[in-house]
Amino acid sequence: MKRSSLLVTILFTGTALLSHAQKEPEFTLKKEELESHLRFLASDELEGRRTGEQSNRVAARYIAEQFRRYGAGVVPGQQTYFQPVVFDKTTNDQPGVLLADGDTLAYGKEWFTISGNATRTEAPVVYAGYGLENSEKGWDDYKGLDVKGKIVLVQSGLPESQSPRESLQAGASKLRLAAGKGAVALIELYGATTPWNFINTYLTGERLGLAETPAEEYATIPHLWVNGKEPALTKKLREAKSLKLVTEGRSIKKVTSYNVMAYIEGSDPKLKDQYLTLSAHYDHVGVGRQGGQPYTAEDSIFNGARDNAFGVSAVLAAARSFSELKPKRSVFLLAFTGEELGLLGSRYYAQNPVLPLNKCVFNLNCDGAGYDDTGIISVIGLDRTGAKAEIEKAAKTFGLEVIGDPAPEQNLFDRSDNVNFAIKGIPAPTFTPGFKEFDADIMKYYHQAIDNPESIDFDYLLRYSKAYVRAARLIANRTTPPQWSAGDKYEEAAKSLYGK
Incomplete structure (x- = not known):
C-alpha cells in the first residue's frame, strides 16, 4: 500500500507540475506567430529599417501595436509607446x-x-x-x-x-x-x-x-x-x-526616430516597484550604399533578419507571455533604435530614462550577429551578471545548452545595447543566438544582403524565444536581485546606483 500510494503521489505531482508548466504562456507560444513578426520586420518593404528612414518608423509602429495587442501598457507617466530620439543626419x-x-x-x-x-x-x-x-x-x-x-x-x-x-x-x-x-x-x-x-x-x-x-x-x-x-x-x-x-x-539636418517602450506591472505587492528590462534593437543598416557591404541589383536590401528581427520577435513573445501571466516584479519592454549607429538609442535612453534606473534589477538584452548552432544559446556576460542558474535552467527546459562569452577577443559585451545599462551599474548580459566563435558561418550573414527571412530556422527561433521568456520569468521572480560578480569593472557603478 505504501509503495502504491507513493507511486500515485509521484504521478499526481508530476502531472500537476507538467499541467502548470503547460499553462504558462511561454509554453504555448506558436512558431507561426513568431515567424509572422520576423517576416514583417525583415521584409523587403521595410528596406532594412535604417534609423531616420520611414521604414524604421513603420517598424517602430508595428512593435508598439504588438505591445498594445498583447496587453502591455504605456509606461506610467508617459502618453505613448514612443520615446523620441533626435539625430543629426549628415549627407x-x-x-x-x-x-x-x-x-x-x-x-x-x-x-x-x-x-x-x-x-x-x-x-x-x-x-x-x-x-x-x-x-x-x-x-x-x-x-x-x-x-x-x-x-x-x-x-x-x-x-x-x-x-x-x-x-x-x-x-x-x-x-x-x-x-x-x-x-x-x-x-x-x-x-x-x-x-x-x-x-x-x-x-x-x-x-x-x-x-x-x-x-x-x-x-x-x-x-x-x-x-x-x-x-x-x-x-x-x-x-x-x-x-x-x-x-x-x-550638410546636416535633424531627423527623429523612436525607442519603443511598454510596461507590465508585477504581481507581488512588495516586489512590483522593482522591474526587469527586456530589450532588443529593431533598426538595421538600410539599402544599397547605406548598408556598407557588397550588394547587387537583384538584392540590395539589408533585411536584418538575424540582426535583429530575431531578437525583437523574442521581446514580443515576452510581451505576450508576461501580459497573460504576470511575474512578481514588473517588466519594462524596450525596443531600441540607432544600435547600428553606435548603440545610440540605448545610450539616449540611459541618459534620459523614463523609469528610475535604481529600480531596474536586471537587463536581459536580446541581440546577435547570427547563429551556426541551433542546439545552444550564447550569453554574453553569463558568468558576470549573476543570473547564470536561471538562464541555464530556462534553456535546458527547451533542450538548449548555454555557452558563455564564446568569442572573448571580440569584446562583445561592450558592443551591444546592454553596455549602456552596465555603465550605469545594472547587470546586463546579452542573450544571443547560438554560436561558438566569430567564424565564416556568422560573417556570411552579418550585415549582408542575404540576411533575410528565408534563411531563418523558425523552429530554432521558437525554442530561443521560449528560453528567453522563461529565463526572464525566473529572474523576475527571484527573491533577491542578481548581482555583478565580485571585482567586475561595472561593480562600482552598481554600488553607486543601488546604494550598496
Whole structure:
C-alpha cells in the first residue's frame, strides 16, 4: 500500500507540475506567430529599417501595436509607446581636392570630409596638438597660437583615448573650438586602432549621430580626417606651409526616430516597484550604399533578419507571455533604435530614462550577429551578471545548452545595447543566438544582403524565444536581485546606483 500510494503521489505531482508548466504562456507560444513578426520586420518593404528612414518608423509602429495587442501598457507617466530620439543626419561625402604645398592627397584613399559647408580656400596651416582646451585636465593646445584665417591641423581623439567613437565625439568639440578662434578649416590626423579603410568606407556614407548640438551652434568650416597612420602623410602635412582645399561640403539636418517602450506591472505587492528590462534593437543598416557591404541589383536590401528581427520577435513573445501571466516584479519592454549607429538609442535612453534606473534589477538584452548552432544559446556576460542558474535552467527546459562569452577577443559585451545599462551599474548580459566563435558561418550573414527571412530556422527561433521568456520569468521572480560578480569593472557603478 505504501509503495502504491507513493507511486500515485509521484504521478499526481508530476502531472500537476507538467499541467502548470503547460499553462504558462511561454509554453504555448506558436512558431507561426513568431515567424509572422520576423517576416514583417525583415521584409523587403521595410528596406532594412535604417534609423531616420520611414521604414524604421513603420517598424517602430508595428512593435508598439504588438505591445498594445498583447496587453502591455504605456509606461506610467508617459502618453505613448514612443520615446523620441533626435539625430543629426549628415549627407554622403563628395570628391574634393586637398593640396599640401602643391602635392595632391588622394581623396577617398588618404582623406575625406567629415562635415562643413562647401569651400574653396588656400591658407597657412598651424599644428595644434590635439586641438583641445580643458583647464581641469591641463589641456591648452592653442597656447601661443594665432589660427585666425588659417587651417588647423590636430591629432584625432583624446590624449587618453583613440577609439573611433570618442574621436568623433571629441572632433565635434574641436571643430567648434577651432571655428571660434577664427580657423577656416580643421584637419584631424586619424590614429585610432580601427583600420583606416573601414573608417573611410563607414564615414564617407550617409551618417547619423545623436543631436547633441543645437542647429544654431553647428560649426560650418570644413572638418577633414586624413590617414594619420601613414607617417609620410603626417610628415607632409606637418611640414606644409599652406594647404589648398576644395570640398562640396556635407550638410546636416535633424531627423527623429523612436525607442519603443511598454510596461507590465508585477504581481507581488512588495516586489512590483522593482522591474526587469527586456530589450532588443529593431533598426538595421538600410539599402544599397547605406548598408556598407557588397550588394547587387537583384538584392540590395539589408533585411536584418538575424540582426535583429530575431531578437525583437523574442521581446514580443515576452510581451505576450508576461501580459497573460504576470511575474512578481514588473517588466519594462524596450525596443531600441540607432544600435547600428553606435548603440545610440540605448545610450539616449540611459541618459534620459523614463523609469528610475535604481529600480531596474536586471537587463536581459536580446541581440546577435547570427547563429551556426541551433542546439545552444550564447550569453554574453553569463558568468558576470549573476543570473547564470536561471538562464541555464530556462534553456535546458527547451533542450538548449548555454555557452558563455564564446568569442572573448571580440569584446562583445561592450558592443551591444546592454553596455549602456552596465555603465550605469545594472547587470546586463546579452542573450544571443547560438554560436561558438566569430567564424565564416556568422560573417556570411552579418550585415549582408542575404540576411533575410528565408534563411531563418523558425523552429530554432521558437525554442530561443521560449528560453528567453522563461529565463526572464525566473529572474523576475527571484527573491533577491542578481548581482555583478565580485571585482567586475561595472561593480562600482552598481554600488553607486543601488546604494550598496
